Amino acid sequence: MPKYGSIEGHNCSVVENWVATYSDPIQVANGETIELDGRVDVWDGHTWLWAKNLEGKEGWIPDCIVSNEAPFKATESYSAMELTCRKGQSLKALRVLHGWAWCSDENGKNGWVPERNLHMINRS
Missing domain, CATH: 2.30.30.40 (SH3 Domains)
Known part of the structure; x- marks a missing residue:
């Protein structure tokens, strides 16, 4: 490998x-405010956060694209x-x-x- x-x-x-896994996955735009509900998953050694975008769509996003302080924002555009x-x-x-x-x-x-x-x- x-x-x-x-x-x-x-x-x-x-x-x-x-x-x-999902037919209509979450997408976030750079700078978009996102809600985090506290769910965290570690997959292959990487941390993922359960998030909700402005449209109300929810899904897993990588922790490295989320700002460090509330209100939480996407630091880059991302589609799951x-x-x-x-x-x-x-x-x-x-x-x-x-x-x-x-x-x-x-x-x-x-x-x-x-x-x-x-x-x-x-x-x-």
Whole structure:
């Protein structure tokens, strides 16, 4: 398995199927006020916070994009959209954040895939 973060910007092969968890996930804009209810989850060593955006949509967001003081605000735009993918599929990992990779598939569809489900394709 590649070192954490080393797949960013590279083509990857999916080593384990992934099915998106939410069909209409939370999104926040940079500077948007968000509500936190105190729920916290640690996933693969990274802290996630349960948040509600201005539209009332709720979901998990990485703690690193939340301001440190109330009223809490998103410090960058973020979408929790996941990408359903199958073993053997090729994806481009565009960004790595909190154990997830923002990927693009061959049809131009984008979303998050767990980094542990990907393996960087060696370039010759």
